[in-house]
Amino acid sequence: MMAGEMRQPAERRVGNQAVVIGGSIAGLLAARVLADHFDQVTIIERDIYPAEPDFRKGVPQGRHLHVLLLRGLQILNQFFPGLEDELAAAGAPQTDLLGDTLIFTIAGQLPRFKSGVTTRFCSRYLLEWLIRRRLEQNSRIVFRDGCEVINLLANDTSSKIVGVELRFRQGASEAARERDRLGADLVVDASGRDSHAPEWLASLGYGRPRETVINSFLGYATRWYKRPEGFEHDWKGVNVGPHVPDKPRGAALFEVEGGRWVVTLAGIARHYPPIDAPGFLEFARSLTEPVIYEAINAAEPISPIYGYRRTENRWRHYEEMARWPENFLLMGDAMCAFNPVYGQGMSVSAMEALVLEKCLRELQRAQGRNFTGLGRRFQKRLKEVIDTPWLLATGEDFRWPETEGGKPGRVTRLMHQYIDQVIKLSTADRHTALVFVNVLQLTVGPAALFQPAILFPALGQFIRRK
Numbered sequence: 001m002m003a004g005e006m007r008q009p010a011e012r013r014v015g016n017q018a019v020v021i022g023g024s025i026a027g028l029l030a031a032r033v034l035a036d037h038f039d040q041v042t043i044i045e046r047d048i049y050p051a052e053p054d055f056r057k058g059v060p061q062g063r064h065l066h067v068l069l070l071r072g073l074q075i076l077n078q079f080f081p082g083l084e085d086e087l088a089a090a091g092a093p094q095t096d097l098l099g100d101t102l103i104f105t106i107a108g109q110l111p112r113f114k115s116g117v118t119t120r121f122c123s124r125y126l127l128e129w130l131i132r133r134r135l136e137q138n139s140r141i142v143f144r145d146g147c148e149v150i151n152l153l154a155n156d157t158s159s160k161i162v163g164v165e166l167r168f169r170q171g172a173s174e175a176a177r178e179r180d181r182l183g184a185d186l187v188v189d190a191s192g193r194d195s196h197a198p199e200w201l202a203s204l205g206y207g208r209p210r211e212t213v214i215n216s217f218l219g220y221a222t223r224w225y226k227r228p229e230g231f232e233h234d235w236k237g238v239n240v241g242p243h244v245p246d247k248p249r250g251a252a253l254f255e256v257e258g259g260r261w262v263v264t265l266a267g268i269a270r271h272y273p274p275i276d277a278p279g280f281l282e283f284a285r286s287l288t289e290p291v292i293y294e295a296i297n298a299a300e301p302i303s304p305i306y307g308y309r310r311t312e313n314r315w316r317h318y319e320e321m322a323r324w325p326e327n328f329l330l331m332g333d334a335m336c337a338f339n340p341v342y343g344q345g346m347s348v349s350a351m352e353a354l355v356l357e358k359c360l361r362e363l364q365r366a367q368g369r370n371f372t373g374l375g376r377r378f379q380k381r382l383k384e385v386i387d388t389p390w391l392l393a394t395g396e397d398f399r400w401p402e403t404e405g406g407k408p409g410r411v412t413r414l415m416h417q418y419i420d421q422v423i424k425l426s427t428a429d430r431h432t433a434l435v436f437v438n439v440l441q442l443t444v445g446p447a448a449l450f451q452p453a454i455l456f457p458a459l460g461q462f463i464r465r466k
Contacts (some may be wrong), residue, residue, distance in 0.1 A: 017041075021194055031141055046148045053126045053129040061310075075350035098437060148167055188326050190334055197307065224265060315390060316336070395416070
């Protein structure tokens with residue numbers, strides 16, 4: 001346990017053993033919370049963890065650009081005091097999102113000024129490794145990597161989850177690959193988009209959750225570059241957005257630790273960027289702004305080009321299920337996965353960890369070890385966290401007529417028109433730009449965009465346009 005990380009007194013524990021399925025960001029955050037409330041927390045991870053910050057197969061999107069939104073950074077600093085200092089020591093640059101980045105929107109470039117809205121640009125590898133290193137120092141947390149959960153264990157009536165069935169994978173001896181069982185007072189599934197919870201629940205007689213899938217058919221291509229020596233620029237990041245309806249291409253370039261640039265090109269509505277070097281550069285050259293192409297054209301690539309197309313928004317509505325087994329929770333992408341182009345996933349997982357912390361503290365204050373109703377209560381509260389980022393992600397995806405999974409209703413279309421006016425206003429008004437960026441960073445809700453100082457000028461623009 002690191003200095004500044006609080007540990008609860010033993011007599012206030014709510015359980016003996018908790019199990020977390022999945023050891024990525026959501027699972028690591030769940031374990032951090034659970035360690036304050038259980039005698040032992042076991043993280044089950046399919047991959048063998050790398051010894052240093054590096055790619056692992058279970059996080060295929062890890063090679064691509066990741067953004068830790070400001071709200072996510074705030075929560076991580078709360079759970080891991082000093083983490084931002086470790087990011088800084090590793091070379092992750094502190095970035096003012098309006099002062100240090102070029103943001104090109106459908107209405108033009110946002111103004112540049114020191115806004116105080118700052119985060120750290122870093123690789124997914126580094127962030128996950130630093131968090132995992134912290135947890136490895138916590139004596140109550142046990143890692144089982146190279147191991148997978150193949151089933152939930154339930155009591156005789158299937159009303160309560162009492163553990164998990166395991167199978168060891170690569171890196172284990174043949175004897176160790178035999179199935180094993182691990183009892184638990186609480187099981188948290190944070191295994192991501194590939195969660196088997198729908199099948200497990202169906203086999204126990206609970207049925208499968210309703211799913212909402214919104215797919216704009218967005219694809220990525222990412223390449224890493226060495227930042228050129230002597231390259232003169234006054235920015236640490238560039239974001240070029242697509243333009244509805246005829247310019248479905250966008251891109252971002254962020255400077256991360258090690259003097260490297262991560263460049264991700266994105267195309268919506270199946271306008272997938274190529275993964276060959278000439279095609280990659282040509283795609284960058286075709287963007288509405290030339291700055292990214294000009295930066296990478298003479299830069300030295302230090303990686304292959306990686307493609308990724310699994311970007312649909314998928315919400316499994318566990319909060320709606322008529323019956324729910326006790327002692328079982330889901331969080332992260334296992335419940336709701338967002339189109340990653342909006343950079344919400346890690347930060348939403350952090351917000352969900354706060355919900356878990358609140359639920360367990362309520363149980364702790366009740367001086368009990370009875371988890372009855374905890375799972376259902378937790379899933380319903382997650383919906384309150386998910387609603388806003390889901391609205392932001394799917395609302396943008398619905399701008400494209402090729403999007404499948406539903407059609408924008410009248411309210412959504414009106415919102416598109418209003419947000420377009422807010423974006424236009426943001427290019428000329430610093431206050432609007434600041435509020436708009438804070439909404440995207442999940443530090444304030446979308447209602448902030450309807451304050452009078454923004455509402456009336458935006459509506460005035462709309463009326464004049466008519």
